[in-house]
Amino acid sequence: MDHRKLADEILGKVGGEENVASLGHCATRLRFNLKDDNKANADALKNTNGVVGVVNKGGQFQVVIGNDVKKVYRNIIGNTRIEDSSNKQETKNEKKGIVSRVLDTIAGSFFPIIPAIAGAGMLKAVLALLQAFNWVNVDSNTYQVLLFISDAAFYFLPVLLAASAAKKFNVNQYVAMSIGAVLIHPTFISLMNTAKTDGSSLDLVGVTIPLVSYASSVIPIILAIWFMSYIEPLAERIIPASLHIVFVPLLTLIIVAPITLIILGPLGNYVGIALGEGINFLNMYVGWLVPLLIGTFTPFLVMAGMHYGIIPIGMNMLATKGIDTVAGPGMLISNIAEGGATLAVALRAKNKNLKQLAASAGATAIVGITEPAMYGISLRFKRPLWATMIGGGAGGLFIGIMGVGRYAQVSPGIFSLPSYIGPDGFSNLINIVIGICISFIVAFIVSYILGIKEDPIQESADDKTEAKQTEEEIAATADQLTLYAPITGKVIALSDVDDAVFAEGILGQGAAIIPSEGKVLAPADGVVTALFDTNHAIGITTDDGAEILIHVGIDTVKLGGLHYTPRVEKGQTVKQGDLLLEFDIEGIKKEGYDIVTPFIITNSADFGDISSVTEREISAGERILEIIK
Structure with a gap:
């Protein structure tokens, strides 16, 4: 595949460079924030070789590419000025609702850092596996070094999020990172620990600073950079241009950092705590409900880009409770169900090309990349989508009843299983494996029974030959x-x-x-x-x-x-x-x-x-x- 040509095709069909406010990508999709969605030709994109599908929801215009998405992304960024213009905020004439804007902000802040936290989470899972089988001494230098390597991305999460949020809010990236660093600075942590030990308080010019820990936090820094997006432009307007380089960062830091420590940071922390308590309430009284809903409706969340709204909930649970019973388990179950439903299509389909597509997409879904299966099979034929939802719901119900959770932030695929090894041994791992089996088997059986209606688009020239009819007879009639x-x-x-x-x-x-x-x-x-x-x-x-x-x-x-x-x-x-x-x-x-x-x-x-x-x-x-x- 010529990735340069594909990049040019896609860029033209989303309305050209001038219509792109910002661009990013995840594991399989280009994620455009367009100035005018009406200028994008979704139908033409869907018919473009190399494009699996198109989704325009959640405040983003998403072009599904598959595993080659990074190569296409690099060709677009490398041959345009979109990287410079990607920091632009939404234009005034955009008609996006508040929900779309919130989702767009969360997605835009999170997907650039996903590789860092996914790699660190997988390393945590590997360490859990080594520890469970006593293959490494937890007191050894080797284990301790690998442990802090795996912890680093999560501990410094406010700094990583500050960098990506700065692009979303069109503010100076390095000043934003400095504000993120303030939240986890060793001196601040030391002062806070001393105040907690002594029973005293920490204050700034007589104003009390709440004693809140921000390591691995999510919401506080996003609120801080949102506030910065108002302060920095204000500073640029009131300070002469010749003094911008010194006094704009000074004014921004001296306003945003204290307000974050005194108001926004604690507010974000309390929101996270309230969110966690709400989840704990559901887990206590209807523990089966959330995994059931996530397992059932994850395909729709992914299509809308709303799954990026669930990731912070899971990360917040990991940071506060040490276990995530919401995002990871339910999405893993759904991905496995997607794989089962798609592999059933591969087994039952008659068309050779469709068999190959379904087999490849099904295997990829089990690994954790569901877009090829979702857009290439489930949405196209509809019945596999129902099978995926039924299988995901069945598996989600089981893991909800059993209280299954993960202990590290890992991409929800089959290779994330080591992250389910907990301090109580292998019972949690065994239950997630049972849940996976339930979701796969149920989805596979339902999909196989329902079958699909193979339309002419899937048929090759050989499949379309009519029995006992020559080409001349067809042409004549x-x-x-x-x-x-x-x-x-x-x-x-x-x-x-x-x-x-x-x-x-x-x-x-x-x-x-x-x-x-x-x-x-x-x-x-x-x-x-x-x-x-x-x-x-x-x-x-x-x-x-x-x-x-x-x-x-x-x-x-x-x-x-x-x-x-x-x-x-x-x-x-x-x-x-x-x-x-x-x-x-x-x-x-x-x-x-x-x-x-x-x-x-x-x-x-x-x-x-x-x-x-x-x-x-x-x-x-x-x-x-x-x-x-």
Whole structure:
């Protein structure tokens, strides 16, 4: 896969660089914060080779890539200025609700640091395993060194979160980290411990500082950086520009740090305590409820990006109680159920390509990466999603009744099992293994019984052959749809286009034209259903249901609309031969871009045979494609 080309495709289809306020990624998804979601073409993205799915919820426009997401992310960041503009806050004209903004803030603050805490959590799990089997002496230097290495990311969590939250709130990252460091500074901790021991108080200019510990805390530092996002801009406005470098950080620190220690930090701590007590209340009286809900509805939480709202709850429980009975166990059970339901599809499906996809996605889900299974199988066929929810609910109910929890922050996959080894031996581990087995078996059986309805999109050319019917018989009895050349020039085979996405027919079948005239005409009667902001491509849905994409040039999204002049608008009804777009052939060539224009049917799988004229000169308005319905 050409990750550079995929990055360019995705960027163009989310509205271009100018529409991206910030960009990050998790294990499988690019997470865009867009200035205007309406400028993103979700349908075109879904039909892009290398894109598994698209989700626009929770305040983010998420493009699901899979394991190659980091490579695509690096190509976008490395070839744009998005890294500099990613610190921008939401623009004033955005219509996001308060829930979306809160989720966006939590997700934006957490997913950059997930690799650090996941690695540290896994090291904790390994140490628990070594200790359980007496493979290492807990008093040895080796164990102690590895232990503090695994603790470091969690202990200094306020500093890590300050760095990522600073990007979300558009403030100086290093000043923000300094405020995070204030909360865990050795002198502050020493003063606080002395005050607790002596029964005295700690004060600042006569104002009492609550004696609160912030190591491994989450909410206090996010509140602090949110407050900083108001103070720093205020300081920049009232202090002359020539003095900014010294006095803006000074004023920010001298205001934000004390207010955090006196008000915001304790407030965040009390919110965390209240949250923990609420969870403890549920665990005490309806202990089965939370794991049941998490096990059942995790797929929807992941789709909405709301699972990032659960992670802080689990981390808060680990910091205050030493055990997480909410986030980790329920999400692990759900992921295993997703794997079971998807592997059942692999076993029962008839289509070879679908079998391979389901087998790979199912195994990946068990490891803890569910997006390929979720978007490639569950959401596509619906029934596996129900099976996942039923299996996750069954397993969640069991672990809820048994009070299962994890003792370290680890990605919820099969390799996280060592994190369930607790101080009481292996009983907790045994119960989570039983819960995993229940969720997998139930989801697998339900998914296998329900089956799926394999649609034509999943079928290969061999699967679509009709028994005892020749191609001639099909052609003779089927209706045909004629499409006319949208551009004057030379027709070539689509396979000759120097772009794998088009040449391999991934977006659909059709032809390509090397233009000799810079005009694009409507190839049939229909409606303009896509008009890219960069104006280099246009989509039309014909009255007969054919979805057409006319892509003028290769990689021309980078021109940002230069040399292109649209003559229609999205949603406009057009007749065959109407002028859609004008473009400057020589101007595009001088910029160094290939002007070959793919002309494809993006929903080719909905039709029979598609034939095209090739290797000859053609005028706009002449027949170019014949489609058997």
